[in-house]
Amino acid sequence: MFPLRAIINACVALRIHPNILTFVGVLINVAAAVALATNRFILAGVIMIVANIFDFIDGKVAVLLGAVSKFGGFWDSVNDRFSDIALFIGLIYLYSHLGRTDYVMVASLAMMFSIMTSYARARAESLIAKCKVGFMERPERIVLFMIGAFTNRMAAVLWVILVLSIFTVADRVIHTYRELRQDAREALA
């Protein structure tokens, strides 16, 4: 895609380190969270698109600059969590400001289970080879956030994220249990 290629080429020409691009993406997501907190959903959606451009290009720039590193992957994951939490906090602030404790709880639980999906996979993959099960991963979450922001259907989006994140965490726990049990059986045989 031309605009993205132009941005990537500009970053490579300026030799901008991919880890800086990752961090800039988080800062832009914080701006999106502020827009969500102040009930400006369309603006938040636009800012989220810009933030995710940074999230998309950092890996490509790293490859082109020959700056791919294990730390870069780790930094990217940590910053992704900050971005996710920032967006949820924006919504929690908004619902709190509107006096809607019910949706403060929905958003808080959705945030908790969204973080747990990532944690469950990271911890599982320290024990087993792969734990890529469950529907609700970060790309799905981000696209849903944008749909909710652009079409003003954030409540429905939060319910979807909450329910499917609970399922995803459960999937990962069950999958890890099965894999470890299988390993234990093979070790005994």
Place this chain on the structure above:
Amino acid sequence: MKRSPATLPARILWNAFFWTYERASWQYDVMVIAILAFVWLVPPDWLKDPTAHGSGPVGWILDRLR
């Protein structure tokens, strides 16, 4: 082994719950359609949406049918 047709809904539910499909699969497309239908068709009033109001497309159709 032949499976009983009665187990089909249970298997569909289990596969939807214990999700192992790739993004470029038809099952993923069906899930996306179901999610978008929920997000866009369920009236915001049913969910007591703090920022959106109205009955949405489903409410509009139900109003016309009354």
